[in-house]
Amino acid sequence: MNTSTKHVPMSESASAISAVASAITLAVRRTESTVLRNIIVAAALLIVIVLVALGQSTRSGADAAASGPAFNNNVSQGAPHNASPNASHNASRAAALPAHLAGTDVFATRNGYAEFTAEMQGCLGVFAGDSRRLGGTVDLRTGAFDFHLYLKTLSTGIPDRDTGLHAALNMEDHPFAEFTGSFHPAFNPYSGAKQHVTAAGEFTLNGVTRHLEIPATLHTGENGIHLEAEWMLDITEFGIQPPTFLSVTVSSEQEIRLQATLEPQLLVSID
16 A cells, blocks of 8 residues: 655645535535534544645745755855865864964974083093073974074083083183074974974084084974974084093084974073
8 A cells, every 4th residue: 555645736735625615615504413513624624734734845845946955064154155265274274283372483492402412432431411591493484493502501510510511612702502494394383293304504603604404303282392303413523622521532423412392482582
């Protein structure tokens, strides 16, 4: 048995209602019983309600078909139809950054960490020192960086040895070491993954400038952009003679390590 319901068009529904009304009128006139009359009227009203409902259902379906396909519920109804794809892309990129970092191009630090380590010739000891006053900036628009270290902040942990170190670095005449250049490939701050790049640029120490290309790692964290770099530096290439302590000479090959968290739009101080 076919149990499907046929939707009655509005014109057919109106004709059917008219026919039902005529039949009701005739039946009521021929019926003397009041109870039977009420039953006929109630049944007729029920038939009319069903016919009207079927007609409205048909009309709604026709209107929906005429209006075209429905909107995808996953699409934001608040967005204009002519919104730029780039605007949408930029919004998703900004969402990948912590809120306080989004929209910032220049990042800086004034308390980065710098460390050097060198072997002591003729013994098993090492000569090491560090500073927690590495300063610098990174401009994400160009990929350019500028890092500097006030050499007087370098400490070996022994005051007398610090004096000899500062003298060897000739810091009275050249108090700063500086490295300027750019990262290759360009750093993508919207990725949370560690990115291996090359820091290429000019390194100046003791008034002598040399071109360096060193490996570095960058990644975006909750507090800013984290930087790590490590390389070997021969201080004799910068006119510096290795210092001697207690008749033991320090190797000219120095292992340099840098670590820093660059924060958005931080003013850098070198005092």
